[in-house]
Amino acid sequence: MTHTDTIVALATPSGAGAIAIIRLSGNDAITIAAKLFASVSGKDLTKQKTHTVHLGNIMDDTRVIDQVLATVFKNPNSYTGENVVEFSCHGSSYIQQEIIQLCLRNGCRMAQAGEFTLRAFLSGKMDLSQAEAVADLISSDSAASHQLAIQQMRGGFSSEIKQLRQELLDFASLIELELDFAEEDVEFANRDEFQKLITRITHVLKRLIDSFATGNVLKNGIPVAIVGEPNVGKSTLLNALLNEERAIVSDIAGTTRDTIEDEITIGGIGFRFIDTAGIRETTDTIEGLGIKKTFEKMEQAQVVVYLFEASPSALRASPPKGEKYSSISVEVEKIKNRFPQKPLLVIANKIDELNVTDRSAFKKQITKTLPTTNYQLLTLSAKTGEGVEELQTTLFDFVNTGALRNNETIVTNTRHYDSLLKALEEIHKVQQGIDSNLSSDLMAIDIRQALYYFGEITGEISNDELLGNIFANFCIGK
Ligand code: GDP
Known part of the structure; x- marks a missing residue:
């Protein structure tokens, strides 16, 4: 054109x-x-x-x-x-x-x-996937998202898809040729070779589909929810991490009603912090809504950070010996039960308020009270910055950067992901066809459909609406 x-x-x-x-x-x-x-x-x-x-x-x-x-x-x-x-x-x-x-x-x-x-x-x-990578490259704001975009722009992922599509296309032609000789009952397409190709394609598609989870978080940043009762220092911690006063810090309990999102980069990976209103039981309707939101935000987060305070007042608070911090233990259990698969970081904040004796008393109490498994405990001071660096290191370690380091192909684009899922579905049908000795004409239909979805990714198959949607997201002048 x-x-x-x-x-x-x-x-x-x-x-x-x-x-x-x-x-x-x-x-x-x-x-x-x-x-x-x-x-x-x-x-x-x-x-x-x-x-x-x-x-x-x-x-x-x-x-x-x-x-x-x-x-x-x-x-x-x-x-x-x-x-x-x-x-x-x-x-x-x-x-x-x-x-x-x-x-x-x-x-x-x-x-x-x-x-x-x-x-x-x-x-x-x-x-098409290279063109889309141009937009990703322009908007890349971390080392990770930049590397993903560069890799895609250089065609790493689409060349693999194109190659498989071509091999499938060759088989499709042979199978369709068989249709012309239906009377003679000949097989031009070697079924063993065909089975091998379908196995290989299934394997590649599954790998690319799986990579999307990693790709998506690397591209968009890892969502981290910061949860905890009002006034434990969530906003202060967020500020310490962001190093600027963006969230509202106040002494009135429950003031962080809306969720605030911000992004920082640790080791080339973007982290999106979501400050929440906490999960304290409440009768206040506005705050009640905040709690519902907190659970929603935790659901979306890749990592949950639960914050509580280790201040002397908390240490000397009313529950009798041995039961201190038991309400925190309950909360931690609640989160673990609700999101058993999510990495959970439990943070004791305001450590600066504890003297040496208090610190060791606190350690004893907390190890006695908190659940024993499936989370990591850190102590820090959001105010002085003590321990904040350790938090950053811990967060970074949660991210699986293996794929990025090894330069593996990673899918980051939702459109590609959708097409890959659909292609895999069609390839499954082809596999079933092979297993049940399906006639060539019916098999050819499934193969054509799979080819269509492959072509959608690289743009061998495209239409005005698809192109319109993709390029509308670009800036003018690019
Ligand atoms: P949020 O409601 O959980 O977001 O709590 P804020 O971040 O608004 O903090 C509540 C109060 O605790 C503020 O007065 C903060 O200055 C104070 N605070 C927060 N972190 C620390 C800390 O590490 N040490 C001390 N001493 N005070 C802190």
């Missing part, structure tokens, strides 16, 4: 900057650019080689708008595969607008979100 029109957009963030880049792409990109651009040495832009840079002025008739550099890329050697010109101008919003307006008046139209990358896809410069 080729586009006849030429598009223009600002490729750098809007607003003032040292320089800004305005990008034109399409058949007429170079001729339109040449109309506005007067090279200082009198060169004609249309006669220049691809991948060359030229100094000149952008002219609105006789008025100089700016002195710029014009970079020329010629079809097919450009990002979009079309003729492309990039003007690097001074980054004033006014200049940017003036140049874009000039381009529009001279025959360009404004690019839509992601249209440059859409054109790159349509002209075969990249497949």
